[in-house]
Amino acid sequence: MKKLILITALTAFTFNAMAQDTLPEKQLEARQVAKQFLGSLKPELGKAMKSGGPVHAVGTCYEISPEIADKLTKSTGWNVNRVSLKPRATTASADSWETQTLQWFDAQAAAGKDVTKLEKFEIVKVDGQDTYRYMKAIPTGDVCLTCHGTAVPANVTAKILELYPDDKATGYHKGEIRGAFSFKQAAQ
Numbered sequence: 001m002k003k004l005i006l007i008t009a010l011t012a013f014t015f016n017a018m019a020q021d022t023l024p025e026k027q028l029e030a031r032q033v034a035k036q037f038l039g040s041l042k043p044e045l046g047k048a049m050k051s052g053g054p055v056h057a058v059g060t061c062y063e064i065s066p067e068i069a070d071k072l073t074k075s076t077g078w079n080v081n082r083v084s085l086k087p088r089a090t091t092a093s094a095d096s097w098e099t100q101t102l103q104w105f106d107a108q109a110a111a112g113k114d115v116t117k118l119e120k121f122e123i124v125k126v127d128g129q130d131t132y133r134y135m136k137a138i139p140t141g142d143v144c145l146t147c148h149g150t151a152v153p154a155n156v157t158a159k160i161l162e163l164y165p166d167d168k169a170t171g172y173h174k175g176e177i178r179g180a181f182s183f184k185q186a187a188q
């Protein structure tokens with residue numbers, strides 16, 4: 001019985017918090033999907049780096065990033081992807097809305113905005129269909145530099161080029177926007 005009351009209280013609290021938030025429901029939903037993506041990928045990357053080093057971890061990213069995106073696309077109802085102005089994966093090149101948004105993120109970062117909070121939500125027409133579009137910036141941290149920085153070790157570069165002959169995703173500095181989560185969904 002006590003448990004039930006606690007759950008009720010927590011639920012009421014959550015609803016109140018949401019009611020006070022003026023952001024569209026779909027934006028809040030997309031935010032959660034971005035959290036899920038990051039929450040699935042980051043621990044796996046960390047584990048792979050620790051257990052097998054960066055060359056091994058390149059292979060892990062290669063395998064699990066598209067898998068996680070596919071899984072979330074199936075489970076959330078959003079088309080889930082990651083994009084960049086300098087992509088590594090061939091599936092990560094940006095369309096025109098994504099390019100504009102990534103450029104806006106870069107400008108915001110250059111203006112000193114908090115890169116961990118940059119996101120964009122909009123309803124845009126895609127082939128005549130109103131579509132929810134959401135992007136969340138992914139900033140470059142220290143751990144990312146081994147594979148995306150200005151001094152990637154030769155053995156890591158070799159592994160990257162073996163899997164991604166057209167790789168453009170190096171030369172980044174800490175704090176720069178590496179890319180973004182990008183989701184879309186047809187509006188009803």
Ligand code: HEC
Nearest residue numbers: 057058061062065082084087088089092144147169178179
């Ligand atoms: C061990 C090497 C390695 C490390 C460390 C690493 N990445 Fe990557 N990253 C990759 C590989 C490989 C891909 C391509 C995999 C894919 O997305 O299909 C990739 C792809 C990406 C993409 C998708 C866009 C693109 O260019 O393909 C983003 C965004 C990204 N990484 C951000 C980060 C961030 C942020 C960090 C640090 C938290 C990080 N990466 C650390 C290897 C790495």
